[in-house]
């Protein structure tokens with residue numbers, strides 16, 4: 001009987017496959033539950049940035065002394081299934097999580113996941129809108145050391161509202177701009193944010209710098225268009241701040257079965273509060289340059305990009321995307337490895 005999981009075509013080897021990082025998701029096998037629109041790739045990328053953000057979250061005001069008696073307070077905005085925050089609770093003992101999502105089904109899922117992992121005493125989930133005044137009050141009272149946010153990021157054409165899990169205003173930055181507003185008020189030591197090359201990447205990093213946060217490291221994955229980004233392709237083409245690559249070479253690399261309309265970049269970064277020093281623009285141009293270069297040169301733009309911060313880059317083609325999903329749903333749990 002043929003092996004159902006054999007890769008039908010060779011993968012592109014210009015960049016490492018993002019599936020190499022999927023072992024971080026091992027704890028989240030069934031009966032862990034996902035929201036119906038959960039997408040593993042941007043959540044996993046936010047997990048990578050969140051782990052990196054822990055170093056600065058632990059260090060108050062740049063002090064070199066780790067405050068052993070100061071349990072970390074983590075806030076996760078747009079938490080969905082709760083995976084990112086719960087992952088941090090598992091590796092950062094004694095830390096606490098306050099998380100929110102506007103979707104009651106997501107909050108119910110996240111609460112049950114916390115219980116399943118034995119983390120219900122250290123986590124709290126609220127069903128609340130990111131834009132509600134209550135969100136600002138909750139965060140001010142909680143005084144988080146670390147804010148994480150893996151938000152919706154697809155730009156929405158005028159008079160067209162996408163599903164709540166996908167759309168984020170005209171340029172795809174609405175949720176992150178609100179998150180940065182909140183960060184300016186409560187000033188956490190560190191942040192881990194995810195965004196993409198469709199959602200005005202320069203604006204996101206420039207706005208973080210404007211409020212005193214410096215990018216510490218950048219994580220980038222090349223992927224194929226999905227259901228929502230594919231649906232707004234013509235609008236994306238019209239936006240000067242959305243970066244896609246439609247070349248045949250790139251489309252073959254992200255979807256060897258020929259199913260991709262274009263490729264784009266998922267991005268995530270960890271930021272730390274640097275006060276006035278953070279206000280000097282340093283990384284926004286670099287992030288924009290990577291996106292511009294990708295739109296022209298495709299994968300070669302992502303081979304060892306050199307800039308003011310370290311960058312890790314990967315490729316996730318449709319086949320490996322499916323393998324990550326299959327592993328999360330239990331089919332091949334524990335066997336996520338790169339194809340030989």
Ligand SMILES: C[S@@+](CC[C@H](N)C(=O)[O-])C[C@H]1O[C@@H](n2cnc3c(N)ncnc32)[C@H](O)[C@@H]1O
Pocket residue numbers: 035038039042043077078079080081082083084100101102103106128129130131150151152164165
């Ligand atoms: C990309 S998903 C997050 C996925 C998450 N990392 C997980 O593990 O499931 C984005 C989330 O943002 C939530 N969301 C969208 N608009 C929101 C708003 N105005 N306030 C709070 N949450 C919102 C959606 O309900 C969705 O759960």
